[in-house]
Amino acid sequence: MARCRLPPVPASGITGEDVYRDRRRLLKALAFAPALTIAGCRGEPPPPVDVPRAAASRRAGGFGTDEPMTRYEDATSYNNFYEFGSGKADPSRAAKTLVTSPWSVAVGGECAKPGTVPLETLLKGLVPEERVYRMRCVEGWSMVIPWLGVPLGKVLRRFEPTADAKFVAFTTLADPRQMPGIRAPILDWPYREGLRIDEAMHPLALLATGMYGKPLPQQNGAPLRLVVPWKYGFKGIKSIVAIDFLRKAPRTSWNDMQPREYGFFANVNPAVDHPRWSQATERRIAGDGNRLFADRIPTRPFNGYADQVASLYQGMDLARWY
Template sequence: MSLRDALKIPASQITDESVYMDRRRLMAAFAAAPALGLSGCVEAEPPAPPKTTLTAAQAKSGYRTDETPTRYEDITTYNNFYEFGTGKADPSRAKRTLRTSPWTVAVGGHCAKPGKVALEDLLKGLTAEERVYRLRCVEGWSMVIPWLGVPLASVLKRFEPTSQAKFVAFTTLADPRQMPAVAWPALDWPYREGLRIDEAMHPLTLLAIGIYGKPLLQQNGAPLRLVVPWKYGFKSIKSIVAIDFVEKMPETAWHQAQPSEYGFFSNVNPDVDHPRWSQKSERRIAGTGSKLFADRIPTRMFNGYAEQVAGMYRGLDLRKWS
């Protein structure tokens, strides 16, 4: 399904929110992982990742959750997107200035087929599918979001990354005409993020184009964003305009701004506190009645995806490599 087709899904074929709430509960009991620390220190290159295997059944078990999805209204009004303001409500209240069509993504670096590609062509031939993921953010709040998207690996393989591609770097649009808050130095624009190549190729890593079967809105990172469900929310970069295969670990926006607090890997870890708050529990945005937040619940290692992803970090000291 092309992007254009995916975004023109007839209303009759869009899963109603009430159906999502009552849908058959699927597999969600994941294995516990060893406690790994987080401190945000990256002065050198991390060691090479271990060789890991992931069965199709293990990967598939991570595509669904038995947790109740957050309401569409809450997903689209409580956001972090500093290019449109630093308050949680600012992005949804901002004027609709982002032009999402046409949209192109420049792909370069260590790959055999670099180029600037229209978004429709980037996703051409790929099947859009709904996956319910949990997306957590470092402030201790979380949502359960039914993303519409495609595996990042399916897109990246088309550009034939070489053996020198050890990491994948992503860049957000930074146009003050379309993103007014870029005029203010809240961060060093443009926003940048990155993944190790095995993380980028993992079956759970998603390029999202919608939620609840509807196109992404401006405040949610339209028209294309990253979703890495076992990492803190700031890793899931929005409104992507560039993807680069690189040999060295790329600098990222939040690490550059506060290196003692935000490291490169940023895996969800309840056992090591952020310097300014505890990460042992989180506030789920429940969206039930008039109460925005439900009671605090325990945060799970790797956001509950230990069975699928813990093997990638064997032997990696995440107290240093956060």
């Protein structure tokens, strides 16, 4: 089988993180600088570039934020990926055994074009977009991460889901040779997650192939993971190998494990506590190299994306659908 070739990574993908961050700061500064008269150009200023409006549009759409980003070192060494161990640092040490190329995804269920396709075919013609999203873990900590990826809805539409497709189910690879964590009965492997079809088609829902201008590290769900920024982080299933269109809500791993604590919808809601801790505030991971956590900050409904997604849940009891 041919080796997997992802869509082209933007220019930032070949830079180091320090340069990447400097580039973003420079662009932001230039966006708000006055137009300059260039000597030798007849005193005429260059045509204005409407960067501020574009940046404002991205923020209004939920695709960007002015909040400080979590350091790459922290985002790749403090995370949950139980297939490689239950400790926060376990995935960064153990996930190097994960083989991410070649990779294929099996798509089935209520759709007109089912099949198992190589990753490069799944993403063919789709150029990764940068989305800077907040990520809120159900455990009470959060990050701000610049993802690279493609809108989930664009990928799903390629398989022509039928009118009977009400939900979308996702499955993670489960290979004990590559994933030592699944030798322990922490969950009923493989890891499973799901969305309602309208959630999956929402513009904010992202299939991520990279982060910080680089390909996804193995410990963060390479080569393909789900990012749904208005939901708790456990909905962001990693290393996806199967997608199924279903008539009924799929069983999901944490909901099966403890339904009283991990609901199917799992929308971020500071007014509804986890049975064992408050969800009103969060510890933002925004370390400066000397400490991992910044001060606690208030958690926002739908993780700050209410303007974009609250309409999906009109008429629902959000306390019940924790």
